[in-house]
Amino acid sequence: MLHLEHLSLNIPDTNKPRVVIIGGGFGAVNLTKDLPDKDFQVVMLSKLNYYGFWPLLYQVATAGLEPESIAEPVRKIFDDRKDFHFRFVRVTNIDPAAKTVTTLIGSIRYDYLVIATGTTSNYFGNQQIKQHAFGLKTLDDAVNLRSQLLQSFEQASMTRDPETRQALLNIVIAGAGPTGVELAGSLAEMRRHILPRDYPGLDFKQMNIYLVDGLDRVLPPLSPESSKNTHEYLEELGVIIKLNKLVDSYDGHTVKFKDGEQIRSQTMVWAAGVAGAIIEGLPAEVVERGRYLVNTFNQVQGYEDIFAIGDVAVMKTDKWPKGHPQVAQPALQQGAHLGKNLVRQLRNQAWQPFSYFDKGSLAIVGRARAVADLPGNKTLRGFIAWVAWLFVHVYYLIGFRSKLIVLANWVYRLFTYQRGARIIVRPLIKEEDKMGEVFVRQPAN
Template sequence: MLHLEQLSLNIPDTTKPRVVVIGGGFGAVNLTKYLPDDQFQVVMLSKQHYYGFWPLLYQVATAGLEPESIAEPIRKLFDDRNDFHFRFVRVTAINPAAKTVTTLIGDVQYDYLVIATGTKSNYFGNEQIKHNSFGLKNLTDAVNLRSQLLQSFEQANLTKDPDQRQSLLNIVIAGAGPTGVELAGSLAEMRRHVLPRDYPGLDFRQMNIYLVDGLDRVLPPLSPESSKNTHQYLEELGVIIKLNKLVSSYDGETVLFKDGEQIRTQTLVWAAGVAGATVEGLPAESLERGRYLVNHFNQVLGFEDIFAIGDIALMKSEKWPKGHPQVAQPALQQGRLLGKNLTRERRNQAWEAFEYFDKGSLAIVGRARAVADLPGNRSLKGFIAWVAWLFVHIYYLIGFRSKLIVMTNWLYRLFTYQRGTRIIIQPYVQPGDKVGEEFVRQQTVD
């Protein structure tokens, strides 16, 4: 086994300006595309070695898509570049005085630093919920949740205890934003069309899908009209919606709400909020509400050579006093413009200030059930919004292989109501679940 002291970043020297990018998501990848290979050396540092299309994570979690259909290795995206260097490492600190970035295996010098670290789940300081619930922020989360769901159905099919069976069939989703809504809708369609065939001995009328939120409506980022239509679609699918509800605690068996209500469940999905994935080293005045304050060129407050883009950046304007929404489009647009601006600097040209073009918002609830808010205060719902959602998501997938696989999967589901291969590759056991540990051990013993 290799030890940390035996490892090195091994970045080649260069006479070109070195752009160090922390993160490998929408903003980081789009930035790199717009940095000419003959003018810059790009060093990308990320704790994940793949680029993922996160809006479709919930489909991986519900066995609609396989993990590799929405992800590509970052190196593959830039295998035609000679001076791009990806390192699969975690960044621990930034030293702006020395112009270095510190990782677990060493430091790297930068001429320009771009922070594109995105967000992480926000548990609001509740360690019990963090320890026992399921997030949905990356492929590991999605695969773990899929394993948990499938194992719950398997165990519900085996148990003789009706209370335990009900606990296994109860699923609670905290957070009624796009992730929570789309996950709830997908589970509801799975319950209606897929699970009764897989488990004919189980009565899936007993399966409860709870969608809870502390606010007074679902899909708060979208218009009231789209929120109302989404609420109606979810109720048509049999999702139990609980609004103005705050989760107080979850011990792995019982969700306790602030008002005293309890729900027994083996599965709590936490989609109730995000926080910026900040890096140590920059002064506190550069941060506000967990995001880096940036000007209209995405320069972090107080620095000319450090930039932040995407979800981690807080760019205030008259139209966006609280910053841009933490979705894909601001990250893509900021990455593209920053790449162009750094190139302009090399040519002694003036920089262009960022202006966000809001292309609208989409959310899908189920087959022919979707909503869309478009520029000009226009809204769509139903089949036409569903078709728009399909085309937009296919368009933004990276690589022909991914587009083909996802489109083929969706066409197959359209005509058959079936899902992908519902197999448990890696059994998942929640920490402290002795019964689950013993069950998995017995199933996997030689």
Template sequence: MSHLSESSLNVPRTNKPRIVVIGGGFGAINFVQRLPGHDFQVVMLSKQNYHGFWPLLYQVATASVEPESIAEPIRKLFRRQEDFHFRAVPATSIDAVAKTVTTPLGLVPYDYLVVATGTQSNYFGNEQIRQYAFNLKDLGDAVNLRSQLLQSLEEANVTQGPTQRHALLNIVIAGAGPTGVELAGSLAEMRRHVLPCDYPGLNFREMNIYLIDGANRVLPTLSAEASHQTLQDLQELGVIVKLNELVTSYDGQTVILNSGERIASHTLVWAAGVKGALLEGLPASTQERGRYLVNSFNQVHGYDDIFAIGDIALMKAAGWPGGHPQVAQPAIQQGRHLAKNFRRLLQGEPFKPFKYFNKGDLAVIGRNRAVADLPGGIHLSGFIAWMTWLFVHIFFLIGFRNKMVVLVNWLYQLVTFQRGTRITILPLNRPAAKVEQPKAMPIG
């Protein structure tokens, strides 16, 4: 196949089939890594120039690891891949008739399109929560939340009024899935082991960590055994867990629940839901429940040349009528499988359907506290599950340097009970809530 001209993004002409990949997450990276570069030209579009290991975002937010230790530049990952071209621009729409992808800098023609845009936070139409809450979807969010937590502590340390100090210390997390649970556990461990040493003048019994969810148990996608053990661990760490409750409003100062309860807090972390990061251009018939509807070959409904993989793809399969879970493993496996199918395409062989192998689910609550649901109905908790979690996350980190940095950080914390990145670098990136200036605490 031949393209008549270079694209608007200075991608060179080619006689090879051009595959445009939108996104730089687990699915996209694993797909491109297994494509033969001498047979295809690959153009990857992503608004970020790095691949991030999102399962550890909460550790960046709670100062356990440095931001750069869970990310790897995309260009570095593919520096030896033949005919690979990366452009750090977001895709905004798809024209399936003209076979082009629109970006803010122009058009990119394609022969085949792979959409791996992942998810974005779902605020369920609540604009006020979207405006004032913090989320955890990329490194910028994690660094921003870390700044908020540390700046709130600094302000609380010089605030005399108890009401204002409580609001600064209180942290509310909406959503008791893996992100919410792991963040709550990490914050509780900081409150117990780290913060009293940094702020000896503060009474951390005044600091409340709330975990709120509309379901009747934490980690609702895991087994009942894992959920029960997690709730017990969180409560032992002093986390206030409120189930069958929803956050309905937040103005930067007060969290309001559907029960009418009001919680004074300057920090609401939104982990209560995600939705697919859909692009404009494809008809509504290609979408279901905020994701692209795909067949067993990951082809988007109605198209032979457009594919979707990972969190954005909804593949109805035996045992997964609502689609595969929006976690790393389905994205990794779909990316690798689709690359194999493209190899079959070159050889004139038919595509093979995708079959998901569920390797299990893990969640960590704190030191020596974790849960694991493994294949074969095996359930682990405590130290063994914690060690399993550590091994799995180190193993799947991309880059030898990142593996070593994170491992050393964890060993340091294990021995010293300290965390090494308790610094603020950037100002907060959100509208400031209207609050009265606190009275300064006298010194001496």
């Protein structure tokens, strides 16, 4: 077995400016693409060895897509670059005085440091929910949730106790933003078209999908019109929507709300909030609500050589006083823009401030059910919005293989209503009871 003391980052020396990027998501990948290999050495440090297209995680969780179809190995994306170096490590500290980044296996010096760590789930300090709820931020989360759902259906088909069966068939989704809405819609379509075929002995009229949010409408980031249309779509699909409702606790068996209501459920999905993935080392005053304060060049407040992009950055402008939305487009645009500014720096040219172009927002609820907010206060709904959603998501996938696989899967599902990834792959936790060996819930964390 290899020990940490036997490992090192092993990055070659260079005379070129070294750009160290922490993270491997939308912003990090777009930034790297805009840094010429002949001019910069790029070192990317990430806890994941793949670039994931996170807007489609819910489809992995509901067996619509295989995990590999929405992910691409980082090394493969940049296999034509000679001075790009990827390391599969976790960063533990930043030392701005020494201009170094520390990982579990050593440190590395930078000329420019870019923090592109994205977000983590925000449980608002509730450790019980963090321990027992299922997140949906990575491929691991999606596969784990998929297995949890399928195991619940398997166990429901075997149990003789009506209360236990109902708890297994109750699914609670906390958070009615895009992730929660799309997950709820996908589960509702599974309930209607897929699960009755797989489990003919179960009455899926008893399966309840609860979508809960503390605000007064679903999809708060979108326009009131799109929110209203989405609400109608979800109700058509039989999703139970509970607004102005706050989750108080969840012990893995019962969801308790602030108003005293309780729902027995073996599966609660937490999609109620995110926080920036902050790294130790920079002073507290450069962080606001879990995001690094940056100027219009994405420089972290007080530093000329440290940048933050994407979800982990907050750039306040007159139009965006609370910062840009924590979605893919700001990260993609900031990554590309910062790359161009670093090239300008190399050529002694003036930097250009970042200006976000809002291309609009899309959310899908189910087959031919989608909403879109477009520039100019225009909105779309129904089949046209659904087609737009399909086109945009295929377009932004990286790699011809991923585009082809996802498109083929969607066409297959369009005509057959089938989903082919209904497999349980996680290790099972077992316990003995009077009925013998049975499957039980596996905590998310």
